[in-house]
Amino acid sequence: MRHLIDILDFTTDEIDALLDRADDIIANPEKYQEVCKHKKLATLFFEPSTRTRLSFESAMLSLGGSVLGFSEAKSSSASKGESVSDTIQVVSAYSDIIAMRHPKEGAPLVASFRSGVPIINAGDGGHFHPTQTLTDLLTIRREKGRLDNLTVGFCGDLKFGRTVHSLISALSRYTGIKIVLISPDELKLPTYMKTDVLDKNNMSYRETTDLVEAMKELDILYMTRVQQERFFNEADYIRLKDSYILTAKKMESAKEDMCILHPLPRVNEISVEIDDDPRACYFKQVACGKFVRMALIMKLLEVEA
Ligand code: CP
Numbered sequence: 001m002r003h004l005i006d007i008l009d010f011t012t013d014e015i016d017a018l019l020d021r022a023d024d025i026i027a028n029p030e031k032y033q034e035v036c037k038h039k040k041l042a043t044l045f046f047e048p049s050t051r052t053r054l055s056f057e058s059a060m061l062s063l064g065g066s067v068l069g070f071s072e073a074k075s076s077s078a079s080k081g082e083s084v085s086d087t088i089q090v091v092s093a094y095s096d097i098i099a100m101r102h103p104k105e106g107a108p109l110v111a112s113f114r115s116g117v118p119i120i121n122a123g124d125g126g127h128f129h130p131t132q133t134l135t136d137l138l139t140i141r142r143e144k145g146r147l148d149n150l151t152v153g154f155c156g157d158l159k160f161g162r163t164v165h166s167l168i169s170a171l172s173r174y175t176g177i178k179i180v181l182i183s184p185d186e187l188k189l190p191t192y193m194k195t196d197v198l199d200k201n202n203m204s205y206r207e208t209t210d211l212v213e214a215m216k217e218l219d220i221l222y223m224t225r226v227q228q229e230r231f232f233n234e235a236d237y238i239r240l241k242d243s244y245i246l247t248a249k250k251m252e253s254a255k256e257d258m259c260i261l262h263p264l265p266r267v268n269e270i271s272v273e274i275d276d277d278p279r280a281c282y283f284k285q286v287a288c289g290k291f292v293r294m295a296l297i298m299k300l301l302e303v304e305a
Helices: 012-027 051-062 084-091 107-114 130-144 162-171 191-199 211-215 234-240 272-276 282-301
Strands: 040-045 066-070 097-102 119-124 151-155 178-182 204-208 220-223 259-261
Touching: 012 130, 012 282, 040 051, 040 084, 051 066, 051 097, 051 119, 051 130, 051 282, 084 097, 084 107, 097 107, 097 282, 107 119, 119 130, 130 162, 130 220, 130 259, 130 282, 151 162, 151 211, 162 191, 178 211, 259 282
Parallel strands: 040 066, 040 097, 097 119, 151 178, 151 220, 178 204, 220 259
Antiparallel strands: none
């Protein structure tokens, strides 16, 4: 039985095959309408979500399966003190596969030790978000036609941004990747990401606080929200939350074919005037999320079209 806790649980060939399958689902959705008939997906969300939970549910319904679950810890018996381990042993008796989001780093990994069915990490604290990464990779490949030889700028909250950590890990598998880390000093990429991923894989990277200075070299600009829910101090959040706001003026030095991504939700970091720019790909990215999660569910349930 396979789980997806960290994007590096999959080989590069497995990731590429998932993206190929997602492309085929987009081209031929009718082929996949019943492949998960009689299968049940449980979505256990101990933290808020719009895209991840609903795209998982939409994905399973589009494969002919069913969904059950909860969208907040307080409507589950976690609010009475039930452990993750016990919750998972219960829910794996009711479902064939589980997508789980939890505020504590490592909770989905703990769940995978006690589960009788595949566990998908749908985001664990400020750690990882591997299915967002599959979404990001599919979007990049569809927009740029490749996953190598790209200069990727990550801008905003690189400390708590779990989507950033997972995508950098995944990009370490591809060649010719240059990373530009754009953040305030307080929200820099954690040291473990630099030593265990960037340095270990000899990846080219640099750090800057200046988005405009970095803009002209980027093929991809990955904007992120400052993660209010991870701050211990409200004053720090207020001081840092609007560190970067992407505007049409700042886009003047960007490449004509630069691709702007954002895992969403957006707060202020991308001005709505950018939404009409053909380089704004974040709503296409949202759509990719459903198709790649369909491919992932099929892989973990070992079903074929
Ligand atoms: N990108 C993402 O994880 O969005 P949600 O928090 O809405 O699921």
